[in-house]
Amino acid sequence: MNIGNLQLNWLRTFEASGRLLSFSLAAEELNLSQSAVSQQIKLLEHKLGKELFLRKTRSLQLTTEGRALLDVVREGLQRLNAGMSSIFSSSADGVLELHVNNTFGELWLAPRIGRFIAHRPQLSVRMLQTNWDLEYEAANTELEIRYGTGSWPGFETRSLLPRILRPYCSISLANKLRSADGFEQTALIDVLGTPNGWLDWKRIYCPETAEHPARIHVDSYAIAASMAIEGIGACLLYDDFVSGSRLEPFLVCPFDAPISCDAGYYLTWRSDKPLSAAATEFCAWLDLEPSCISG
Numbered sequence: 001m002n003i004g005n006l007q008l009n010w011l012r013t014f015e016a017s018g019r020l021l022s023f024s025l026a027a028e029e030l031n032l033s034q035s036a037v038s039q040q041i042k043l044l045e046h047k048l049g050k051e052l053f054l055r056k057t058r059s060l061q062l063t064t065e066g067r068a069l070l071d072v073v074r075e076g077l078q079r080l081n082a083g084m085s086s087i088f089s090s091s092a093d094g095v096l097e098l099h100v101n102n103t104f105g106e107l108w109l110a111p112r113i114g115r116f117i118a119h120r121p122q123l124s125v126r127m128l129q130t131n132w133d134l135e136y137e138a139a140n141t142e143l144e145i146r147y148g149t150g151s152w153p154g155f156e157t158r159s160l161l162p163r164i165l166r167p168y169c170s171i172s173l174a175n176k177l178r179s180a181d182g183f184e185q186t187a188l189i190d191v192l193g194t195p196n197g198w199l200d201w202k203r204i205y206c207p208e209t210a211e212h213p214a215r216i217h218v219d220s221y222a223i224a225a226s227m228a229i230e231g232i233g234a235c236l237l238y239d240d241f242v243s244g245s246r247l248e249p250f251l252v253c254p255f256d257a258p259i260s261c262d263a264g265y266y267l268t269w270r271s272d273k274p275l276s277a278a279a280t281e282f283c284a285w286l287d288l289e290p291s292c293i294s295g
Contacts, residue, residue, distance in 0.1 A: 053066055155271060168228055181209075191236075195262040
């Protein structure tokens, strides 16, 4: 049976009528007239081709089909309400919803968010990952952690993490390197969309080979790090993405050879809206995290 044309309000009216076994009580609960309730039930019965109620002078009873349908509709409405609440519930109700840059969420926030949850156990946390500016434009959460230069009209920003990149590679590869020149024989992994990479690094530490570009390009530091762990090559990373994360046992910095990066990670929120209590508590927690400092 095609139920695509069934209206949700018909099902809500049927659930209330079946639960209360009264059109008048259902009308009172739904803030409808009794005739409107009766009409919606008739439309639903017509669409399904079955009677759902036995209408008697002083009572209302469900038919066999009506009793079976009531269980299905009740379960469906409960799941719908729970899903809607999960997606759209307000931060004022104790929910912190946060859009997070993919790499920052995976390598910095995920290993540390447990401390925030322990500190504020009454809050529910919902993290949604994003990567590019177009995704941020579509976001509607109070707080976002973005990657960029820190200039977004209409947003307040707070810089997170020192904007310093260092070379990282697997332990086995690091054991083979004797100096910065060793990277000339190593596959170099660059991250697309970032303003600084291996070309900048080589201009400082290996100027004679600086114009040789990186051989591999990916679209996130997290992917670059995963490839480095596999021994495919070396990548440039923020120290705080390695320290304390799942990467720490597998990646090392073979040389203390940092470069500055013109972009970084920023906590952002709309300047025309006050922050909720949940968002304010998250900002306060970030201030307490030792590695989450302005860079």
